[in-house]
Amino acid sequence: MRLGMVIDLKRCMGCHGCQMSCKAEHGTPPGIFFARLIKREEGHYPTARQILLPVLCNHCSDAPCVEVCPTGASHYAEHGIVDIDPELCVGCRSCMMACPYNNRYFNSDQRNYFGEAGPTPYEVARSARHRESVVMKCDFCKDRRAEGKDPACVANCAAKGRFFGDLDDPTSIVSKLIKDRSGFTLHPEAGTNPNVYYLAP
């Protein structure tokens, strides 16, 4: 079993719902987003268009972050998911330099949204569990998956543009979408074999 995600760029309307639901699910500190939405413009008037690109950890099958990690904190967990063991992470950040998708964050110090006012009860409850001085990233919502749920960004996508499933199963929705609509990955030249696929806008 190899878990993966398909993101349909034709359906994405740039609502940032994935970004916010991920934030709410994981309670990540300020500035840290396991899922982001990148917006850019391509072309020139009158043929200019806006490209919306939701990104997250690609859970690569040949992950450079796992290779360069000196302690083995970055590792392949079950079903091909790339995870970080915060107890082993030494905070050297070499994985951040190795990830061609820039989806790792260093949780440098305890920060909160309201500065000197201190952390809110919500932040205490949600953010304080994250270990400081280590690298963090998406884990395809490990806790939700344990309850049989889809990752938060998939469940909360308003346009139903995200799909999650077993890439090794040819009958799964993700495998079918990739086959039928020629799914592609970001930076294929990096040779990382990502498990997050995109469908053309």
Add this chain to the structure above:
Amino acid sequence: MNGYDQLIDDLRSDYRPQREWGTGRGVLLVIGHFFVGVAGGTWLLSTLYGITAGLVTAYVLGGLGGIVHLMFLGRPEIAFKMMRNVRTSWVSRGFVGLSMFLLGGGVYLAILLLSLSGPWDGIKMFAQTVAMLGTFTIIGYMGFAYTASKAIPYWHSPLHPALYIAYAVRGGVAALLVIAAATGTTVDVSLLQLWITSSVLATLFFVFEIQGAWTSGNIAAKWSARDVLSGRLAMTFYGGTLAIGLLVPVLLLISSAERPPVIMALIGIASAAGDFFMKLTTVKAGVYLPLVLPSRRRPAMS
């Protein structure tokens, strides 16, 4: 950087310099690499030229480099766990190399300075071998650690390890020039020839790397080259790496045929300062590969 600025930075789809190595506390990593590089070069050349003061200096620099590396880490208290992934990680190999250098070098220096002999000769030779293996590792690992960084195209170059090795040798010569001046010994002319050779090689590697990034690199590599030559790092590059690190030593070298100790020391200090600025420039020039849709999208599965 506060959370808001960090967010705005991370939502950029184009130019995005790396901020973890070389900025804020990340400067400690550059300082650590500088110390360790000079330590490796100094130990190697001191062994070849038989300079005990050089060995001691190299050991102290190596120790300082190790401490500064630990200060950079998020959790230095578990640094020993960095030995776990020697199979694929250059950072792990560097940690093992520096440990070998400090352990082997420490034992070797203790026996040498205490003039122990007889049964100690075998231990001395073993310790020297361990220290030398550590020396080769610490000279080489830094360049490879950068080359393994797939997110930073400017570093992801086969020339990077060669550049760092050349700079380690140059740093070693610089340290020995200062030591010679401090101890009042005559500088071996071959040492100056080695400084010239390593400087020429380092400059060539640097030029080739910039040229490669500029002409055949991707957009992120071009941004890095632009930053070095005419952007946010131009001052550090032209002032530190070129003027202080190359121009000043060359002018000092050709200005005095007799080469008094003070001139040698100045050449060494300027050269070492240039090495530091080169490393700072190179690390800070790292720009992340932009996240864009591929222009020609090949189906990922058939």
